[in-house]
Amino acid sequence: MIIQQHLPKELFRGKTVFITGGGSGINLGVARHFAALGANLAICGRTQERLDRAAAELRELNAHVGGKVLPVAADVRNYVALEEAFGRTEAEIGSVDVLVAGAAGNFLCPAEDLSPNGFKTVIEIDLxxxxxxxxxxxxxxxxxRGSILFISAAQALFPHGLQAHVGAAKAGIDNLMRNxxxxxxxxxxxxxxxxxGPIADTEGMRRLSNPEHETRTKGSIPLGRxxxxxxxxxxxxxxxxxxxxYITGTLLLVDGxxxxxxxxxxxxxxxxxxxRKSAQG
Structure with missing residues (x-):
């Protein structure tokens, strides 16, 4: 449930927020909060149908200020297509005040079984x-005079098994953010x-975990959820x-x-x- 009683509902009225990977998961959750506070939104992803569904929901959330929502399909790896998406955004709903760089890819794979193409794909989508x-x-x-928010991951902070590709990509993002x-x-x-941290009811959690894993790890989190x-x-x-x-160059851990x-x-x-394939041979 979105809790907004602590911030004015028109805080981002007239501001434009561009979110990559904005059609689902954590990034759509971020979009909901900006919409509820009155922002115009451009959500970008690879699937127009998914973006259109998300846009319909977001329009209801920012209707109180007559906010606009632009679902624009583009692959973040394609510079020309992404440039066109930003051009449309500026022309149709205004210059970007906030960029949320959230598009990401992930899968579990031992490093010795990870293909160069698999490693490259995650580096290209994320970094x-x-x-x-x-x-x-x-x-x-x-x-x-806007701001950028990068969505990172704990894999950048310390090694996680079967996540060499993700750790490298997210560590690069953290360094890019500071630069x-x-x-x-x-x-x-x-x-x-x-x-x-681990976020419930997301595609990432479903891909990277299972019920037994979740039962064990949830209780170990200091905030217990x-x-x-x-x-x-x-x-x-x-x-x-x-x-x-007055906050810039900061990595905020929201992980309980x-x-x-x-x-x-x-x-x-x-x-x-x-x-591991190598253990089977």
């Missing part, structure tokens, strides 16, 4: 896609990252708001303290979920 979106958005963000904060602060552009997409959405609107006007316990339980569980 290259984040750079493409930031680089294209720069001109608009410079005009609006842009350093370089683009002179233009009034803030750059920050959010590291979600998995996160919700609303936890990430609330963090995002805070970092993009005037309340965070799960990073404090490391990845040992994860590693044990995924080793049982995915057999």
């Amino acid at each position: 290259l896609g984040s750079f493409n979106a930031s680089r294209i958005a720069f001109a608009q963000l410079r005009k609006t 842009l904060a350093l370089e683009w602060g002179r233009y009034g552009i803030r750059s920050n990252g959010i590291t979600p 998995y996160g919700h997409v609303d936890d990430i959405g609330q963090a995002a609107v805070f970092l993009a708001s005037p309340l965070a006007a 303290g799960s990073s404090l316990i490391g990845s040992a339980l994860w590693n044990e569980a995924v080793e049982q979920m995915v057999p």
Whole structure:
């Protein structure tokens, strides 16, 4: 449930938020919070049908201010297509004030079984896609003195079993975030990252976990629960708001303290979920 009693419902009225990977999961949850606070939204992903469904929901949430929602299909790896998406956004709903770089790919695979193409795919979606979106958005963000939010992951902080590709990509994103904060602060552009913990009811959780794994790990999290997409959405609107006007180059862990316990339980569980091809030969 979206909780907005702490922020004015017109906080982002007249502001434009562009979200990559915005048609589902955590990124759609982030979009809901910006919509509920009156933002115009451009949601970008590879599947137009999924984006259209999400847009219908978001239009109801920002209807109180007559907000606009633009579902625009583009692959973040395709610079030209993404550039066109940003061009449409500026022409139809206004220059971007907030970029949420959230498009990501993931799967479980032992490093010795990981193909070069599999590694490259995750690097391109996560890291290259984040750079493409930031680089294209720069001109608009410079005009609006806007901000960038990168959606990262705990795999960047310490190693996780069967996640060498994801850890490399997310570590690159965290470093990119800090470099842009350093370089683009002179233009009034803030750059920050959010590291979600395990978030319930998402495609990522369904792909990377199972009921037995969840039962064991949930109790080990210091706050005693998995996160919700609303936890990430609330963090995002805070970092993009005037309340965070002097925050840049920061990685905000929204994980219930799960990073404090490391990845040992994860590693044990995924080793049982995915057999190693090399052990079978």
